Amino acid sequence: MIIDTLANANRYEQLHPLFSKAFSYLKNTDFIHLPKGKYTIDGEQLFAIVNEYDTVDAANEQCEAHKKYIDIQFIVSGTEQMGHLMVTNEAPSKAYDTDADYMLFAERPTFLSVITAGMIAIFFTETDAHMPNLHADGATVSLVKKVVVKVAAQPI
Structure with a gap:
């Protein structure tokens, strides 16, 4: 798991062959005016x-x-809190769904981070469990616009 700003993304490009392309997309796309949906890169x-x-x-949650x-979550606008859990031997509370590519864990996050506009959170496969979309202060609802770039763990 990595938390940083998009401005520092070049530090992480060597971690995966598709990260450079993913970060370039995030840096060069006007997400303020882009509607919700799925976009092929x-x-x-x-x-x-x-x-x-x-x-x-x-x-x-x-x-x-x-x-x-792998998830690269980028906050376009707003602020949210994300929970983090390093999965070691925990058994999923919801078994892995192959089509949707996720499994759930009943364990609570071991720590929380507040993520603001311009920041990225990178969650690697299997061990980096996360709980996104949470109230930034634990109580107040706020509107967030976010881009999640999905990066194949095993590129074709």
């Missing part, structure tokens, strides 16, 4: 999901993890 190995939503209460895709 490089076929099914690299695509973006643009979403806008109200933050939610952590009490009703579970941590999620993926197997096929």
Whole structure:
């Protein structure tokens, strides 16, 4: 798991062969005016999901993890809190869904981070469980626009 600003993304390009292309897309796209939806960057190995939503209460959420895709979550506007859980031997509370590429964990996050506009959070596969979309202060609903770039863990 990595938390930083998009301005510092070049520090992480060497971690995956598609990260450079993903960061370039995030830096060069005007997301303020881009509607919600799925956008292809490089076929099914690299695509973006643009979403806008109200933050939610952590009490009703579970941590999620993926197997096929690494998440690069970029906050376009607004502020949210994200929970983090390093998965070691925990058993999923919801078994892995191959089609949707996620599994859920009942364990609570071990720590929380407040993520603001211009920041990225990178969650690697299987061990980096995360609980995104949470109220930044733990209580107040706020509107967030976010882009999640899905990066194939095993590029084609």
